[in-house]
Amino acid sequence: MTAQAAELVGGTDTLVVRRAPLGRVLRSELRMVLRRPRTLVGLGLLGLVPVVMGIGIAIATASGETGEGDAMAALVMGNGMLLPIFALSVAVVMLLPLTGAMLAADALAGESSHGTLRGMLMAPVGRGRLLAVKAFGVASVTLLAVVLMAVTGMITGVLLLGGDGMLTASGTSLPFGEALGRVAITVVYVALQVWALAAVALAVSAFTDHPLIVVVVTLGLVIVSGVLSAIPALDWIDPVLVTTSWEAVGEIVRDPISWSPLIDGALRAACYMLIGGSIAYSRMLTRDG
C-alpha cells in the first residue's frame, strides 16, 4: 500500500519503499539468538533435564523402589517413550516459561538497553515488522527447546528405560509409531503453552529497557496463576489461568486421548498470544528508539 502510493507520487527509484528481504532478516535474527551464550547454555541445560530424569528413574527402578507420588513418574519406569512427555510436563511448569521469558526479555528490552534495537529501527526495519521478526525468533527458539527436550528424552528413555512402545495411563499399550505421535502432540501442545507466556513476556518487554523486569513479571504471573488455581473458592477463575492448560498434558498419555481439555488449552494459549501480541504491537508503534 505504502509502496504503491509512493510510486504513484514520485515515480523515481528513491521514492519506492524498499525493504530488506524478510527471509534474510529472519535468518539473521535466528543466527543472532542462537549465538547468544545465554541461549546456548539454556538450551543445553534444558536438553539435559530429560537425561537427568531418565537416569534418576533408571536408578530408582534398579534399586527396586516403588514409584511414590506422581502417577506419571511411576508409569515411566520401563516405559521409555513416556519419558519425553513426562519431562515436558514437568518443564512446562517452570523451566520452559523461564526460557520463553528470558528470550522475550532479550528480544526487545535487552536489545533496547544495548542500543541494537535502535540500529534495526534506523535500517529501517519497520516497527511492526521488527516485532514480527522478534516474535519469530522467540517462537523458533522456544520450539527448538521443546523439540530438543523431546529428542533427548526419547533417546534417554529408550536407551535407559527400554520399551519399544508406550504403556498409556489407561493401561493400554501403543506401538512405537503411535507413541511417537503422542510425543509430537506433546511437543506442539507444550510449545503453544510456552508461546502464550512468551507473548505476554514480549508485551512486557516492549515497555521496558530492563530484561530482568520482564522475567520477574512473567514468572510472577506463573506463580500467581498457580496460587489462584490452588484456591478452591476461586475455581471460577480457572478458565483464564495459564496453569490450567498445563494440567491437560496428562491427557495425552490416555488411550484414547480426551481432546477437549487439550483444545481448551490450545485456545487459551491462542488468546494469550493474541492479547500479548496486540499489546506489544501497540507499544512498539510508539516506543522511543
Place this chain on the structure above:
Amino acid sequence: MSGLTEQGAAVVPTAAARTKGLRKVYRGTVAVDNVDLVVPTGAVLGMLGPNGSGKTTTIRMLLGLVTPTAGEVELLGQRMPDGAALALPQVGALVEGPGFYPFLSGRENLLRFAAAEPLLASSDIPGAVGAALERVGLSGAAGRRFRGYSLGMKQRLGLAAALLVPRQFVVLDEPTNGLDPAGTREIRTIIADLHAAGTTVLVSSHLLAEVEATCTHVAVLNQGTVVAQGELSSLLEAGSANLLVSTPEVTLAVDALREQRVPARAVPEGVRVDLTATTAPAVVEVLVRAGVPVHEVRRQRTGLEDLFARLTEDTSTAELNDLDTLVTEDAR
C-alpha cells in the same frame, strides 16, 4: 496516505533535513523546544551545544526514533516519522554511542545490520561489510568479539555501520567520543570524503575545534533551542576580525600603525590590529616600511570557542540582541 500526496509537491528537497517548531517533552521536562533546524543539502553541519542542550533528542526526532510532542520533521523530503521507510534507507547514523551485540564479533555485528539494510542486495553484503571495516581501520580486529573492543574501536564500528551503504545523509552523534588523536583525524578525513562525494553530514560534537575543522555550517543549541545557525564562515566573520602581529618592537609598531590611522593596540602576544578598515597586506606593508621586525602575522578570528561561549553561557538581553544580528547577517 494523503500525507504522501502532499509531499509529492516537494519531490526535490532543498534541505536534507528540516524541522519546524520541534518540541519534545519527557515527563514534564522540556528537552527540546521550538527548534527550527535546517540542514542544507550537501552541507556538513556541526551541531554544537553543552550537555543536555537537546542535540541527541533533536537527532532522534530527525531519524524518527522518537515522536515529537509538537512540530514537524522533514528528512530527505519525507515527513517523519511516517516517511521513515522512504527516507531512512538513504540515511546512515551513529546515535548515542554504538549499539552492538557484545557476544558477536565486529564483522558478525555488521553482517547482522547489513542484513536489515533495504538497499543492500544479499550478494553485496560481505563486500560492503569488508569495505566498511576497511574504511574505519577495523579489518584487523573484525574477528574479535565486540565485548573486548576499546571505546575507540566501538566508535569505529558504529561509524562502519553508518557507512555500510552509500548514503545521501549521514548523522554522527559525538563521533570522536573515545577516539585518540589519530582516530579523530581519521573521522575528519571520513567526513571530508563524504562531503566531497556530495553526502550531507550532520555532526554533533562538544569538541569545538573538531567542528571548526570539518564543518561548513554550524547550529548552536542551548537549553533545547537553536540559538544560532548558518554558514560557519559567516558566523565567525560576524565577530570583529583582527590581525595579531608578533614583534619585539611593540611601541614602534603601534605608533607606525596609528600614524596611518589603523586602529592597533599592544596586547601580551604582540600587537592587535583591527581589520575593519584595512587589509592584512596593507598592515604588513606599513610595519615593514616603518622598520618593525615582524616575526609572525596571523589572522585572529572570533573563534568558535568565543562564539560558543557567548551563545551558550551568557543569555542576557544584550547578548540575545547580538545573536539576532548574527543570524540576520548570516541570512543575507
